[in-house]
Amino acid sequence: MFRVGIGYDIHRLVSGRRLVLGGMNIPFKKGLLAHSDGDVLAHAIGDALLGAAGLGDIGIHFPDTNKRFKDISSLRILSDIHKKVSRAGFRIQNVDSVLIADRPKISAYRAAMIDNLSAALHVAASALNLKATTSEGVGEVGSKSIASYAVALLKKR
Secondary structure: OOOEEEEEEEEEEOOOOOEEEOEEEOOOOEOOOOOOOOOOOOHHHHHHHHHHHHHOOHHHOOOOHHHHOOOOOHHHHHHHHHHHHHHHEEEEEEEEEEEEEEOOOOOOOHHHHHHHHHHHHHHOOEEEEEEEOOOOOOOOOOOEEEEEEEEEEEEEE
């Protein structure tokens, strides 16, 4: 049996925070405002995996009201999600994701982000796909915030 899940996350860009995407510290003048490290890519992937497994969402498992999760690495969140998905009897088949940001350009970091994500999820890098796009200057997504979508396919063991 196969199961599909979709994830989405968005955070506002603010001064005084580091920018973390795909577990990478990206040199940029702003970072993402969040309770955790704000990694929208990891969060979207995590929600897609949890959704496919029927396990709710990140907010249920890692609430922003819990001080224990303040500034937590989103790669650690993904690693914990992998454990939950595995315990539920599923294996990750593939994840397809997209980042929406006008700046910074992420092409130079793409391979390293995939390596970070594959290590956290215990899957081959070939099981992960990452695309990036801009908002073409339309609206606030991409210019004042960064967003991500992800789709995950799981297989029941």
